[in-house]
Amino acid sequence: MSRYSPVAAILLAAAIFLFDTLTQFDVAIAVLYVAVVLLSVNFTGRRGTLAVAAICIGLTLLSFGVTHGTDMSSGPVARCLVSLAAIAITTGLALRLAATIAITGESERRYRTIFRATGVAILEMDFSALKARLEAKRSDGLGSIEEIASRDPGFVREALGLMKLVNANDTTFSTFRVPDLDIFRARLPSLIPREMESSILLLLDAIWQGRSHFEAEGIMDAIDGKRLNILYTVAMPTDRKALDLVLVSIMDVTARREAENGLHQAQKELAHVSRVATLGELTVSIAHEVNQPLAGVVTNGEAGLRWLKRPEPDLGEVTASIERMIADARRASEVIKRLRALSSKATPQPTLVDINDLVQDTLTLVQREIASQHVALRLSLADGLGRISGDRVQLQQVIINLIVNAIQAMGAMPVGARQLAILTRASEDGVALEIADSGPGFAPADEARLFAAFFTTKPEGMGMGLSICRSIVEAHGGRLRASARPAGGASFEFHLPADKEAA
Known part of the structure; x- marks a missing residue:
């Protein structure tokens, strides 16, 4: 269109000038120059549009001079002023329109650049058919997605078929090993395995509730059969109630999950x-x-x-x-x-554990160590503590490690000054166990590093014991902390949540 716009503008301006000059109609024919100004927006910039407007104003005045000469009758003058005002106003509006188009175009180019070049798979989806289907279900008196799914077990698959793929970026094709958009569009529903349906059900619930954002982890298949762990986000603009434009971003976190599994192992x-x-x-x-x-x-x-x-x-x-x-x-x-x-x-086997019984069993293994090091043991186990859910062996490892550390820390103390206290008590959300010694304690500067891997205050230590203890306690939903005792020595205390079913 912009290719022919200059020619059209010139011909139209010439036609308006001739018509305005050679005819005697009592109308403001020069108002038609606004069409020339609007055409100029397609092929010129701000200065060009102003130049075209100036030419149109000049043609209007020239036509008035040729037609009316020195006749300043109110009618012709008024028509001329109306035409000039229309050209000026249209020029201002055209310039604003051109600026808006430029901003919109720049925004569109920026979006397309990000859409194509980003390292995250982005899908433009049309959920309008799905939205209409959900509204029909709501009209039928169904109150929730769970109710729909319970009545129709195949509804999730039906919903996947109603999600139409409009466009996808290059990262999408490389992530799912597909050559082009058409193949990906045809294969997309089959790339979502049965294991993913529970997550899709949550997405449908978010749409049902009118939420504008949804994020979850899931599993999808590449076209070559490789299983992918994904983190996906669905953006549903609130200003498009029909959901005819929904952006779905998919991040392949398979390598991250494999690394986490390796670290866990x-x-x-x-x-x-x-x-x-x-x-x-x-x-x-x-x-x-x-x-x-x-x-x-x-x-x-x-x-x-x-x-x-x-x-x-x-x-x-x-x-x-x-x-x-x-x-x-x-x-x-x-x-x-x-x-x-x-x-x-x-493999860790979570069971219901009585913390007091666990302490007593553990003391059986370290009793000889306590006696040989001439350590005075003070045991205070609270009654009526709720049971916790956890792996008995792992928790016993934590207690043994903390007791042995306490005994070793008191090795340089006089025999009569070696005191070990083991206490259990109820905490706000479960049970707490404290192991305190009367050793030299630790420097305030070391407190923040006590649980760091490979940090140790013992010359022959590996620096892994306390780090492992904290990992075990946190894996059980608890917390482990250390503090220096005012009278000397160190105290290690961990809290574990009580098992709700046992309580």
């Missing part, structure tokens, strides 16, 4: 190594705990034999000896079972 391996290392430090205590029931088995077995070898065997004493042997054997078995659990690489 590495943390599990490191936690296992830490447990094994801790058990190595407790070898003497473990041997003592196993030897005690084994010695009891031998002693009771010998006693039972002596009662049997008497001229008149005392079967009551024999029975009692055998029962004590069985009890000691079970005790040894329980110790070994706990050690195997701590040293195994089994």
Whole structure:
């Protein structure tokens, strides 16, 4: 259109001039010059439009001079002034229109540049058919998406078919391995697996409620069959109630999820190594705990034999000896079972855990260490604490690590000054366990780094124990903190939420 606009403007201006000059109609024919001004917007800039307007004004005045000469009758003069005012006003409006078009064009170019070049897949979708379908369901008296889905299990698939793809950027094609828009449009519904339907149901609920934004994670397939973990955002403009233009941005987070899984696996391996290392430090205590029931088995077995070898065997004493042997054997078995659990690489198994029972079981493993280091133990376990949901082995690892750290921290203290306090109490949202020692404590500058990986205050330490402890506690929905005690020493306290069902 802009190619022929200059010619059209010239011809139109010439025709208006001739018509205005050669005819005697009592009308403001020069008003038609406004069409010439508007045409100029298509092929010239601001200055060009002003020049065209000036030419039109000049032609109007020239025509008036040729036609009326020095005749200043009110009628011709009024018509001339009306024409000049119309040209001036139209010029101003045309300039504003041109500026608006330029801004809109620049905005459109910027949007298209971002749309094409951004590293996130962006889809322009038309949800108008889906919106109409939902409104029809609402008119039928259905009150929620859940009610629709319960009556029609295939509604999610139907909804996917009503979401029409209008356009997609280049990143979309590379993400989903598709060559062009037409193939992607045809294959899009099939790239959304069944596992994604629960997320799509939440999106439909957001549309049903009239929300303007929705974000969720999900799973989609590339056209070559590769499974993609995605984070997708749906923007539904509130000024387009029909939802005929909806922007869907999709970010491929597969690599990030794989990295997170790898990191999680590495943390599990490191936690296992830490447990094994801790058990190595407790070898003497473990041997003592196993030897005690084994010695009891031998002693009771010998006693039972002596009662049997008497001229008149005392079967009551024999029975009692055998029962004590069985009890000691079970005790040894329980110790070994706990050690195997701590040293195994089994997947965490959440169960209902009584924190007081867990502390008592853990003390069985470290009792010898406490005694050999001449540590005075003060145990204060509150009654009536709710049970927590968690992995018993992992939580036991945390308690063992904190107790061993406390014992080692007091190694340089005089024997009578080594005091270890273990307390449990109810907290606002669950239970709390505190392990405090009377050692040298830690410097205020180190407090912020205590739980950082590879930071340690022990010359032979790896700096992983407290970091692993915090990771375990936070994975259970709790928090672990350290504080310096006013009287000297350090206190480590962790809070865990109570299990709501158990409560």
